[in-house]
Amino acid sequence: MKFFKKTDIIAIAAIIAAAAAIWLIYSQAASGRPVKAEIYYYSQLVETVELAAGREKVFSVPQDDDVVLRIDANGSIQFIESDCPDKVCIKTGRIHLAGQSAACLPNGIVVKIVPADGWNGDEPDIIIGSGGKQTGSAQ
Amino acid sequence: MKGKSDNSKGVHKTRSLVLTGLLFALALVLTVVENAFPALPLPVPGVKFGLSNIAVMYALFFLKKSQAFSIAVLKGLFVAATRGVIAGILSISGGILSLTVMIIIMIAFNKKASYVIESISGAVAHNLGQFIAISFIYTGMYLVAYLPVLLISGVVAGIVTATLLRFIIPAFDRLGQ
Incomplete structure (x- = not known):
């Protein structure tokens, strides 16, 4: 096993880009509500x-x-x-x-x-734990 | 001849037992060292470097998977005994998910994934495991809002622990001889 490979940079950049994208989409969708x-x-x-x-x-x-x-x-x-x-x-x-x-x-x-007005089910269905029952499996 | 090989097998077994014990002790010391520093000023509970993962990773990469699992579970029990059941549950759920993901990546990439990638995957999985456990214990939490924090802090923690592991490997290797 190597300590670090050049392709790792791509993987790390992808993770960071994904994190940024998730945050942007989420805060856009949630702001003003x-x-x-x-x-x-x-x-x-x-x-x-x-x-x-x-x-x-x-x-x-x-x-x-x-x-x-x-x-x-x-x-x-x-x-x-x-x-x-x-x-x-x-x-x-x-x-x-x-x-x-x-x-x-x-x-x-x-x-x-x-x-x-409560979660209405349009959100991505990723509420984990007991609270998720409000929107997730019931529908 | 036969007696001799049985004997060396016994020595090997004892050696691996002692080595697991030493790594477990090291994991505990690293946990204590980490807890001695002030918590990172982050808005999510439980996000930290996870220095004790260094010992678990060494066991996974250079010893056996079972030894890595033993260390992770023992560490969780130690945390439960010293810092309460909930802290223990978080430690075990993070530790087991982290190890499982690292093993999957090891197998999927045929052991060609780098330490850094293994370590980052392990750290992100550790964060996720803890987050899921917290969500189950304290009502549901909305993962999307926290995924970015968990991913980024996992990347940072993964790079830190992989770098430390790299410097510690020679010392570990002397232990195993």
């Missing part, structure tokens, strides 16, 4: 909040008030405080596109952005 945020606590949907522009809000879920979320005036949501060790949830930053999610796994809290 009205959304809401679903907040899950250990896989249980505990709260759904509207993400309309111009409405700021700072809140926690009743199950864990060490974790604080904020909705910004521009209609995005983010974790701003958490007692978890890695702070991945806070580093995720603002999310606002349908399909994005932010998670604080140590506290079991997941925020998912979904279209305000």
Whole structure:
């Protein structure tokens, strides 16, 4: 086996191009779509909040008030405080596109952005796990 | 003559057992070293270089597939014991998918794929395996939104681990002699 071959550059470029293309198509398709945020606590949907522009809000879920979320005036949501060790949830930053999610796994809290009118089945059918049942296999 | 060859077979077996144990220990040390650094500032949980994959890859490329699988599973159990069941599940699901994909590529390209490509495929598969496990544990996640991050970070992690493996191979080879 060789360490590196010239043809590897093509393969790597193809992966990067695919990643860029997926991101472009996805963000084009998702931007401008009205959304809401679903907040899950250990896989249980505990709260759904509207993400309309111009409405700021700072809140926690009743199950864990060490974790604080904020909705910004521009209609995005983010974790701003958490007692978890890695702070991945806070580093995720603002999310606002349908399909994005932010998670604080140590506290079991997941925020998912979904279209305000729900997934309608036009999307590529790649929602993995229990949430996929909403659109995928049922149709 | 016969006795001698049986004996050398036993020595070979012991040697491979010891070597697997050493590689497992190395995988654990690499995991600890990696966890000592601050997490990469990336918006997806669990994305990291996966330095312990160096030990798994060495086992896969130069020893036996079964030894590589043993190391991946043992490492997952160690993670489960030290950092909780969920971390363990993520480690095992990422590790097994990663190894499976690397073996498929090894066979498909008749062992002619480079370390870099093997390592990148393994890293991307590791990311995907973890992502799928997270999706199952914490409700469904929308893969398309994260695929670009998983692909790019897999490429970077794959190149890093392949490069490190290249420098470590001579040291590993001395272990095996």
